[in-house]
Amino acid sequence: MAADIDEQPAGYERLLSTDHAAPIARVAAAVAERRPRHVVFTARGTSDHAALYGTYLTEIRLGLPAGLASPSAITLFGARPDFSDALVVAVSQSGGSPDLTEVLRVARDAGALTLAVTNAPDSPLTQAAELSVDIAAGHERAVAATKTYTAELLALLLLVEGIRAGDGALPAEERHALAALPELAARTLADPTPAQLAPRYRFAAHLVTTGRGYAYPTAREAALKLMETSYLPALAFSGADLLHGPLAMTAPDVPVLAVVGGGPGGRSMVDVLPRLGERRADVVVIGSAEVEAATRLAVPAVDERYAPLLDILPLQRLALALALARGEDPDAPRGLKKVTATM
Numbered sequence: 001m002a003a004d005i006d007e008q009p010a011g012y013e014r015l016l017s018t019d020h021a022a023p024i025a026r027v028a029a030a031v032a033e034r035r036p037r038h039v040v041f042t043a044r045g046t047s048d049h050a051a052l053y054g055t056y057l058t059e060i061r062l063g064l065p066a067g068l069a070s071p072s073a074i075t076l077f078g079a080r081p082d083f084s085d086a087l088v089v090a091v092s093q094s095g096g097s098p099d100l101t102e103v104l105r106v107a108r109d110a111g112a113l114t115l116a117v118t119n120a121p122d123s124p125l126t127q128a129a130e131l132s133v134d135i136a137a138g139h140e141r142a143v144a145a146t147k148t149y150t151a152e153l154l155a156l157l158l159l160v161e162g163i164r165a166g167d168g169a170l171p172a173e174e175r176h177a178l179a180a181l182p183e184l185a186a187r188t189l190a191d192p193t194p195a196q197l198a199p200r201y202r203f204a205a206h207l208v209t210t211g212r213g214y215a216y217p218t219a220r221e222a223a224l225k226l227m228e229t230s231y232l233p234a235l236a237f238s239g240a241d242l243l244h245g246p247l248a249m250t251a252p253d254v255p256v257l258a259v260v261g262g263g264p265g266g267r268s269m270v271d272v273l274p275r276l277g278e279r280r281a282d283v284v285v286i287g288s289a290e291v292e293a294a295t296r297l298a299v300p301a302v303d304e305r306y307a308p309l310l311d312i313l314p315l316q317r318l319a320l321a322l323a324l325a326r327g328e329d330p331d332a333p334r335g336l337k338k339v340t341a342t343m
Helices: 002-006 008-016 018-034 046-062 071-075 098-109 124-128 147-165 172-179 181-189 193-201 215-230 239-243 263-269 272-278 308-325
Strands: 038-043 066-068 086-092 113-118 131-134 207-211 234-238 255-259 282-287 295-298
Touching: 002 008, 002 308, 008 018, 008 147, 008 181, 018 113, 018 131, 018 147, 038 046, 038 098, 046 066, 046 086, 046 147, 046 215, 071 098, 086 098, 098 113, 098 124, 113 124, 113 147, 147 172, 147 308, 172 181, 181 308, 193 295, 193 308, 207 215, 207 239, 207 263, 215 234, 215 255, 215 263, 215 308, 234 239, 239 263, 239 272, 255 272, 255 308, 263 272, 272 282, 282 308, 295 308
Parallel strands: 038 066, 038 086, 086 113, 113 131, 207 234, 207 255, 255 282, 282 295
Antiparallel strands: none
16 A cells, blocks of 8 residues: 555656546547536546546536436436436446446446546446546555545546647646646655654544545545545545534544645635534644644645645555554455445
């Protein structure tokens, strides 16, 4: 897991290179030419959080309605939604789960433009889709996904911005900003604070993660990483939903990991943090926002769209260090396999 985490800056650089960015640009141009009226994402596990990030990008940057499909509606209940004028995007590291492949097959038969975003370009998912994007993350050693998750995020970012451009070609300013990501990621990973923080949660009974907007997928992915590597029950809430009831469960013995960056999503969390303070919750703030917090995992300031590519890195480090502190094996969590097949 440590090796996979450390490879992410190189993964960003590879995906941003012409060899990999150009094919994504061609796919983006093909999607733009079809002019879909709405976008439906389908995914499982970690990839579901990448897909959630894709919905935010789609609605905010493209102005198109977007949502997450329920594969079981198709695979178990036999539903056949009308996918006319839709872009249906399946996000999967392995491309091997039959339910996602079935969603693409049904969607394509129902008139959708289908797209597979995967680390396995020869997978059944890719074969079922009209278009495909290779996230080019390379072999991932650990069961818990790290570098494939961030590669999915970056691939979706390049795809959506390419669709927005119309011809797939990103503006020079955008390319320049993205080119800084590998170095910023390396700098973020060099911070020893997450490992130093891990013993604090060695005996935690449960934990809460929270964020809003682009940060919400990060909160959900962080919770999953903690659960699958440390077996620590972790609940993820948007900052808004946290105030609608779950706030009552926070207390001094309940750690809260709050993802707070710049932009509207981060600013909205400024109202959440004082409420957590009233509950005397044990809060750690992750992100670039300059907010008052006893403990922070600082991340370089970037455009809010890019922040999920950096904010998750110290949380991956924390999950790894906490698993080791609790005497667990983060490379092979009990009961889990790298490829999970569901229908």
